Amino acid sequence: MTREEQKAQRRQLIITNALELFVKKGYSETKIGDIAKASNMSVGLMFHYFESKEQLYAELVKMGVEGTNFPQEMNFENPLDYFKCFLDELFKYALAEPWVLYMFVLMSQARRGEGVPEYIREMALSVNQIQQPAEVIEAGQKYGYFREGNPMALAFTFWSSVQGVMEQLAVSPELIKSGALPQSDWLIDIIRGAK
Amino acid sequence: MTREEQKAQRRQLIITNALELFVKKGYSETKIGDIAKASNMSVGLMFHYFESKEQLYAELVKMGVEGTNFPQEMNFENPLDYFKCFLDELFKYALAEPWVLYMFVLMSQARRGEGVPEYIREMALSVNQIQQPAEVIEAGQKYGYFREGNPMALAFTFWSSVQGVMEQLAVSPELIKSGALPQSDWLIDIIRGAK
DNA sequence: AAGTTCAATGAATTTATATTCAATGAGGTG
DNA sequence: CACCTCATTGAATATAAATTCATTGAACTT
Numbered sequence: 001m002t003r004e005e006q007k008a009q010r011r012q013l014i015i016t017n018a019l020e021l022f023v024k025k026g027y028s029e030t031k032i033g034d035i036a037k038a039s040n041m042s043v044g045l046m047f048h049y050f051e052s053k054e055q056l057y058a059e060l061v062k063m064g065v066e067g068t069n070f071p072q073e074m075n076f077e078n079p080l081d082y083f084k085c086f087l088d089e090l091f092k093y094a095l096a097e098p099w100v101l102y103m104f105v106l107m108s109q110a111r112r113g114e115g116v117p118e119y120i121r122e123m124a125l126s127v128n129q130i131q132q133p134a135e136v137i138e139a140g141q142k143y144g145y146f147r148e149g150n151p152m153a154l155a156f157t158f159w160s161s162v163q164g165v166m167e168q169l170a171v172s173p174e175l176i177k178s179g180a181l182p183q184s185d186w187l188i189d190i191i192r193g194a195k
Numbered sequence: 196m197t198r199e200e201q202k203a204q205r206r207q208l209i210i211t212n213a214l215e216l217f218v219k220k221g222y223s224e225t226k227i228g229d230i231a232k233a234s235n236m237s238v239g240l241m242f243h244y245f246e247s248k249e250q251l252y253a254e255l256v257k258m259g260v261e262g263t264n265f266p267q268e269m270n271f272e273n274p275l276d277y278f279k280c281f282l283d284e285l286f287k288y289a290l291a292e293p294w295v296l297y298m299f300v301l302m303s304q305a306r307r308g309e310g311v312p313e314y315i316r317e318m319a320l321s322v323n324q325i326q327q328p329a330e331v332i333e334a335g336q337k338y339g340y341f342r343e344g345n346p347m348a349l350a351f352t353f354w355s356s357v358q359g360v361m362e363q364l365a366v367s368p369e370l371i372k373s374g375a376l377p378q379s380d381w382l383i384d385i386i387r388g389a390k
Numbered sequence: 391a392a393g394t395t396c397a398a399t400g401a402a403t404t405t406a407t408a409t410t411c412a413a414t415g416a417g418g419t420g
Numbered sequence: 421c422a423c424c425t426c427a428t429t430g431a432a433t434a435t436a437a438a439t440t441c442a443t444t445g446a447a448c449t450t
């Protein structure tokens with residue numbers, strides 16, 4: 001393997017380990033030394049690959065911002081499918097590939113801002129999570145696709161619930177293994193309501 | 196005011212400010228100096244009232260453990276009321292009194308363990324959040340009160356959603372002011388399902 | 391009123407962790 | 421092979437935050 005490939009690979013390894021640690025222990029409580037140990041490297045070497053802990057975290061959030069493709073197009077006959085598709089995709093990937101789950105949770109953390117530098121928080125917040133869903137809900141309510149209620153509050157509740165579930169999944173590997181998994185329909189009923 | 200009352204009052208002030216800060220910034224990122232400043236006291240004085248930052252946090256979690264009264268008794272004709280009552284109470288108090296909201300979120304954080312010493316995490320985990328609801332759901336499913344599905348997974352999803360909503364509320368004071376609030380029925384439908 | 395206690399302070403100390411750096415040697419290149 | 425580059429290390433340094441401590445003065449006790 002060429003030196004350059006080697007380097008890219010180790011850089012990727014750091015990123016992967018850092019993501020998992022940041023998600024499981026939070027930003028402040030994740031020590032550079034922890035990431036180094038998880039990656040079998042010396043502490044000093046971390047700074048060869050990344051300028052600082054903060055910049056490493058910022059890079060992860062940046063990847064999250066770029067990789068977040070909340071469906072923008074609306075080609076669904078039934079607007080419920082907009083949410084259904086989103087959740088199905090999310091669960092499918094999140095359960096198959098811890099990376100996706102962790103990335104999702106990292107973004108929640110960064111948006112919440114627990115111990116995260118402010119400019120990073122703003123970066124994470126730039127992915128608007130509530131406005132668009134609220135509009136879809138508002139439009140769909142006229143045709144009875146969604147339950148009655150303040151569209152913002154509905155979008156907020158739905159989105160907070162999804163985040164809550166993902167965060168718990170991220171720290172509950174045993175649940176994932178047991179197969180007792182959340183179903184997207186259950187969460188959809190938050191906004192659809194009982195028929 | 197007597198010296199003793201004075202002391203009790205200032206101690207309480209520290210606790211109140213610490214709770215809010217821990218919830219909004221997380222354990223590690225909340226500095227003793229922040230709590231001191233919020234309480235208009237010197238840093239040194241913090242250590243007159245509390246042995247250490249860790250012990251202060253532990254005390255908060257202990258209060259949470261003792262104050263958590265997940266309804267143990269089941270005198271409901273319809274088991275859905277078990278959840279409905281719980282949520283109604285929770286929202287009622289959490290919206291009226293930030294203390295309740297923050298305490299709830301602190302417990303979630305402590306259970307999740309972000310940057311929290313392990314023995315504190317275990318203390319927080321001692322309040323079992325999933326087992327009992329899962330049993331209620333399992334029993335109720337036989338009579339059609341709840342939707343089909345793995346009772347553990349349903350309880351997990353419901354509980355994670357509640358936590359997610361509360362955590363978002365705790366960092367979204369503007370939402371609370373706007374009045375666009377989550378309704379307990381919306382979350383109940385996670386486990387009740389569409390009829 | 392004199393003496394005692396203890397809340398309160400801010401500066402000094404300790405500790406933990408991020409960050410820097412000089413030294414080493416294994417790949418790569420002519 | 422001789423030279424150069426740069427990945428890698430571990431020790432040294434810087435920094436920020438927790439914790440300790442000597443000192444002060446106000447509130448209680450007698």
